[in-house]
Amino acid sequence: MLFTVNVIERTKVTDIARKKSKLKWQWAGHICRRTDGRWSRRVLEWRPRLGKRSVGRPPTRWSDDIRRIAGGRWMRRAEDRTAWRALREAYVQQWTAVG
Incomplete structure (x- = not known):
């Protein structure tokens, strides 16, 4: 392990x-702080399914891992840049610790 870190x-x-x-x-x-009404923020808020769900495990959404670190109101939290930057390291550690 020490050799790998050194390399x-x-x-x-x-x-x-x-x-x-x-x-x-x-x-x-960046997307959450936009206020000009572009489609990218609306896509993040979109709930595509209506009616019955399919059988099995629910599909993983793009924002699920962000929501796990920042909470359910993550889009509101992203508007505060300093708080968002503080949470970034926890998010990055989640991915580097796994594998």
Whole structure:
């Protein structure tokens, strides 16, 4: 393990999972702070299914892992930049600790 950390530091290789999760968190905050009425925020709030649900496990939505860290009112929390940045590290750790 120590050898792996040393090699990563020396070669300056970027951890893809860490980078992906950080960019997703930043983009989600950016979209939630928009006030110009673009479609991207409306897509996040959209509930597509009407009627009966299909059998089996419910499909995972894009915002489910964000909601797990920031709570149910995550779109409102994203409007406060300092609080959103503070939550980012917890979100990134979720993805880097897994695998």
